[in-house]
Structures are given as C-alpha cells and as structure tokens.
Amino acid sequence: MMxxxxxxxxxxxxxxxxxxPAIPNHQNEDAMQAISSxxxxxxxxxxxxxxxxxxxxxxTGQGNGANVQQSxxxxxxxxxxxxxxxQKLGISPQMAMSIATMVVPMVLSKLMxxxxxxxxxxxxxxxxxxxxxxxxxxxWMGAASSAMADGKLxxxxxxxxxxxxMGGGNNAQPNQSNNGGLGGLLGGLFxx
Numbered sequence: 001m002m003x004x005x006x007x008x009x010x011x012x013x014x015x016x017x018x019x020x021p022a023i024p025n026h027q028n029e030d031a032m033q034a035i036s037s038x039x040x041x042x043x044x045x046x047x048x049x050x051x052x053x054x055x056x057x058x059x060t061g062q063g064n065g066a067n068v069q070q071s072x073x074x075x076x077x078x079x080x081x082x083x084x085x086x087q088k089l090g091i092s093p094q095m096a097m098s099i100a101t102m103v104v105p106m107v108l109s110k111l112m113x114x115x116x117x118x119x120x121x122x123x124x125x126x127x128x129x130x131x132x133x134x135x136x137x138x139x140w141m142g143a144a145s146s147a148m149a150d151g152k153l154x155x156x157x158x159x160x161x162x163x164x165x166m167g168g169g170n171n172a173q174p175n176q177s178n179n180g181g182l183g184g185l186l187g188g189l190f191x192x
Contacts, residue, residue, distance in 0.1 A: 001131060002036070004114065004122040008107045009035050016102040022095045031089055035103055038084030040131060042077030042104075047132035051076065055132060058108070059125040060141070061116055068109040078104045 009032050017023055017031045047055050054073045068074055078100040085096035115125045129140035 001123045001127045005039065005107070005111065006032065006036055008110050009039075009103065012103050012106045012110070016099045020095075020099070022091055023089065027089055031085065031099070034084045034088040035081055035099070035107075038081030038100070039077055039104065039107065041084065042080030043073070043128070043132040044134065045080060046073045046076045047129070048134075049076075052133075055129070056140075058112055059115060059128055061112065068112055069105045074105050074108055077108065 013028075013032055013035065017035075018025075018028055023031050043055065046052075051073055054071055058068055058071050058073055078097070081100040081104055082093065082096040085091055085099055086093060089096075091099075111123065111128065114120045114123050115128055125141040126139065127136075130136035130138065133140075
C-alpha cells in the first residue's frame with residue numbers, strides 16, 4: 001500500500017509541490033514523504049478518534065463518506081498533512097494547508113477508487129483499514145459489507161459487528177482474539 005500511496009502522491013503533487021516556489025526543488029521528495037506520513041497518520045487519527053464509520057463509508061463507497069471531497073475524514077487528514085508539512089519543511093500554516101487541500105482529496109479519492117477496482121490489486125480496502133486501525137489481517141470489508149447491508153453504517157451496525165468480534169454475537173469465531181479486529185478497536189475507543 002505504501003508504494004501505491006507514494007505513486008499517487010507523486011502523480012498529484014505537480015502544482016502543489018514540484019512547481020511550488022515555497023518548496024525548494026531539493027525538498028520535493030521530503031514534501032512528498034511528509035504528505036504520505038501525514039495521510040497515514042491522519043487516517044489513523046480518524047479511525048481511532050471516532051470517525052471509523054465515515055472511513056468505512058469512504059472505503060466502501062457507500063453512505064455519507066462516499067463523497068471523498070466532502071468527507072470529515074478527508075478534512076481531518078488534510079489537517080494532519082498540514083501539521084506534517086509545517087513540522088518537516090518549516091513552511092507557513094497557510095502554505096501547508098494550501099498544499100494539503102490540493103493533494104489530499106485527489107490522492108484519497110484515487111486510493112479509494114483503486115481499492116474498489118476488482119482489476120487493480122495494488123491496494124484493497126482491508127489494507128487501508130488495517131493501516132488506519134493498526135489491525136492488519138482482519139476482514140474489514142467482509143465486516144463492513146454485512147454491517148452496511150442497509151446502505152449506511154451507524155452505531156447499531158458497529159455494535160453488532162463488534163459483538164461478533166468480541167464473542168457476543170452469532171458471528172464469533174471460537175479461536176478469534178478478543179483484542180483484535182473491530183471489537184478491539186471499539187474497546188479502545190470506549191476505554192475498555
């Protein structure tokens with residue numbers, strides 16, 4: 001996923017980074033690395049800070065999060081990228097936000113489209129959600145599709161899926177760890 005993300009950033013950073021007089025040419029690669037780490041950190045903050053439903057909607061292309069440009073997840077990631085650019089390059093908050101708002105929505109939109117394209121194996125929804133939550137190896141897309149059967153993801157859906165991961169529902173696997181998956185993430189969100 002990291003390689004795909006960096007390729008998308010390189011493709012989308014022309015005017016925002018490479019042709020930007022505020023960023024010297026010798027710092028172009030540093031700027032792209034800052035954007036990459038800002039995007040990943042921003043997705044993690046969104047998933048772990050209570051915006052998991054919007055992130056799931058964005059990855060699946062359903063519900064309120066389907067519009068990547070207007071998603072609260074995108075706005076949160078933009079702010080994280082802004083901070084990353086300011087810290088790593090020492091540029092002004094206004095310039096950093098200008099770069100973030102030019103690059104992040106396009107990169108996230110293309111990343112989400114790639115994850116939903118059955119003919120593109122460079123990245124999938126499970127990889128994105130695994131990186132965002134820190135829980136790799138979980139079938140996030142399977143859980144999301146069953147939870148979003150009604151076309152939206154709400155707290156009842158999250159709790160039903162979490163119950164399965166934590167052993168409280170009919171979907172529980174006897175050998176499944178209670179510390180992983182959506183249940184572990186929800187436990188972390190609610191202080192368990």
